Amino acid sequence: MTMVLFRQVPVASPIHSLWAGTKMIAAFLLSLVLMFWPTWLVLGAVIVFLLVIGVVARLPLNTLPRLPLVFWVLIAIGALLNAPVGSQSVLNYCRILVFGLVLVTASFLIAWTTPMGEIAPALAKLGAPLRKLRLPVDEWAVVVALMLRSLPLLLEEIRILRAARKLRPKDRLLERAADAALIDILTAAMAVATRRASELGEAITARGGTGQLTAHPSSPTRRDAVALAVVVAVCLGSVALDWVI
Structure with missing residues (x-):
């Protein structure tokens, strides 16, 4: 399970x-x-x-x-x-x-x-009064929504990276370094997160920008x-x- x-x-x-x-x-x-x-x-x-x-x-x-x-x-x-x-x-x-x-x-x-797609519109609607203070409510809502949507993907990538590292041949020098596995996984996770962020930004731009994420009627x-x-x-x-x- x-x-x-x-x-x-x-x-x-x-x-x-x-x-x-x-x-x-x-x-x-x-x-x-x-x-x-x-x-x-x-x-x-x-x-x-x-x-x-x-x-x-x-x-x-x-x-x-x-x-x-x-x-x-x-x-x-x-x-x-x-x-x-x-x-x-x-x-x-x-x-x-x-x-x-x-x-x-x-x-x-x-x-x-x-659904994660309903988080950003709800946050934008709840924060509507703050727009009178010229605060970037829509941008904040988009950041929260993207974070919630991307976190499960990042966790899944980390699980895959851990499983892939276990399949690698054992190296005694690497085994002696207690932090070697953690450093490798974090480095690979940062690379994967950067690549996903770039792809996600291109996809959002192609679909009309971040305004589309908060425009869902709710x-x-x-x-x-x-x-x-x-x-x-x-x-x-x-x-x-x-x-x-």
């Missing part, structure tokens, strides 16, 4: 049919609530809400990324470093860790349920208003419950 990262999962669900801007606003509201009320109760409520969103979106279990063992080892080391300070320090460390994972999961849910509907109302209710309800308890 392959890991899906920053790619839409091709299933039909109510979450997939929502406007991309609605999902980004929802993620912003959840992050705003967790920023000012990062209690365990609010964190738990948001986690349950995200799990419900994943179920409603009909996301398969293999969509979740498999984190390497090194990640968990580093987390354990961080907890051990905070242990001598006291149990409260460890709890705060765990709270910050869960807070970060929740924000990352919310971002992944947007990517898993949204706007919220009644279901988006209902979805935002649910998100606001979850945020206010979790804060109110935490305040009472």
